[in-house]
Amino acid sequence: MMKRREFLIISLLVLGSIVSIFLNDIKPLPKIMDAKSLLYEVNKQGRYISTDEVAKMIMENDPSLLLIDVRSPEEYNKFSIQGAINIPADKLLDKKNRDYLDQDVYTTVLYSNGSSAADEAWMMLASYEYKGNKVMKGGLNAWYRNILNPQKPKPEKLTAELEKQYLFRKGAQIFFTGIQVSGASSANAKPKAPSKPIVKRKKKEVTGGCG
Amino acid sequence: MGPLYPQELLNPEYNLLIGFLIGIGFGFLLEAAGFTNTRKLAGVFYGYDATVIKVFFTAAMTALIGLFILHNMGIIDVTLTFYPKTFWIPTLIGGAIMGLGFIIGGFCPGTSLSAAASGKIDAWVFISGVFIGILGFIFTYDFIWEGLRKAGKMGKIDIAQWIGIKEGLFIFLLTIITVISFIVFQKWQDSWTKKMDKSDLDDLGL
Secondary structure, three states: OOOHHHHHHHHHHHHHHHHHHOOOOOOOOOOOOOHHHHHHHHHOHHHEEOHHHHHHHHHOOOOOEEEEEOOOHHHHHHOOOOOOEEOOHHHOOOHHHHHHHOOOOOEEEEEOOOOHHHHHHHHHHHHOOOOOEEEEOOHHHHHHHHHHOOOOOOHHHOOHHHHHHHHHHHHHHHHHHOOOOOOOOOOOOOOOOOOOOOOOOOOOOOOOOOO | OEOOOOOOOOOHHHHHHHHHHHHHHHHHHHHHOOOOOHHHHHHHHHOOOOHHHHHHHHHHHHHHHHHHHHHHOOOEOHHHOOOOOEEHHHHHHHHHHHHHHHHHHOOOHHHHHHHHHOOOHHHHHHHHHHHHHHHHHHHHHHHHHHHHHOOOEEEOOOHHHHHOOOHHHHHHHHHHHHHHHHHHHHHHHHHHHOOOOHHHHHHHOO
């Protein structure tokens, strides 16, 4: 026998479920950092890496370096730093790119022609709390100025430090352009891009359970 | 607005305190409803008592419908609540073990604690068994259970998404199933209790 109270409860459930039919589905929201935390991240200066540091890492065959060209594929095919992989800015948040961009195995260095596009890309990644990304300061313009075509510092400004830097850059120029051999750019021969790291993601969800 | 804790609108201490208060209410009601009586829980399987089925189904449906409506009203964001990934193979096996445990032991993990608090010796034995099981699982996990634990991975998905229907429609269908199961279980219970002595029925609190 069904009691009156049970009948009431069941009626309420059925009523609620009928209302539910007309309601919207629950859509998962992407996790985005709030503006305050993002501002803090942006103001931290640690995200920049200089062209000289990048050049040094490439010359030393540093296996932890992962260069990412955020320009369009056309620009990437025309010229790119050796070993760089191309992830255009509009594809940054694609699922398949996440293993490159959200990990702490490689030092990921984003670059574009200047600093701004790479900086924007960095900010977008930071807002999704992707870790371990850096921006090459000055981008390819600085790369050309400093590494591919370094100018000798003027004698009146020459210090020991500047000279050392110039000598390094001159060496890097030979390394990257192969200028002694033919003057042709060797940058078109792209070595294979490094493989995706295997990342064990930390759980960020709230944890709980039932009794 | 809600949930409060994941959005840091509530500090961990108050979170624990609220959990504590809800726990007191939960334990009180379990005891008051007679769920610490092993025969009540086992009655679901023998067919003489449908209370447990009704209570748990009603609780689940109330939570489901309530959360869904509140989410749509913008009062609570369900996406921020804890929501485990689905591994169907270990869940199936675990469910079977749990069902067996219900009928053999006469407790579910929650009611065993309530019953232990009210001084039932069998509940203390049951809890000891639970801990032996937990420790046994922990210490053999790496070489026996890890493969099983990760079998049948489906990710974060619910049944409505899996079938590909609207969530509201799924809730409605589930409610219909619930109501039908109530009626069927009630009929089953009535057919049993007719044959039973009055003293047995009193013992069950029916």
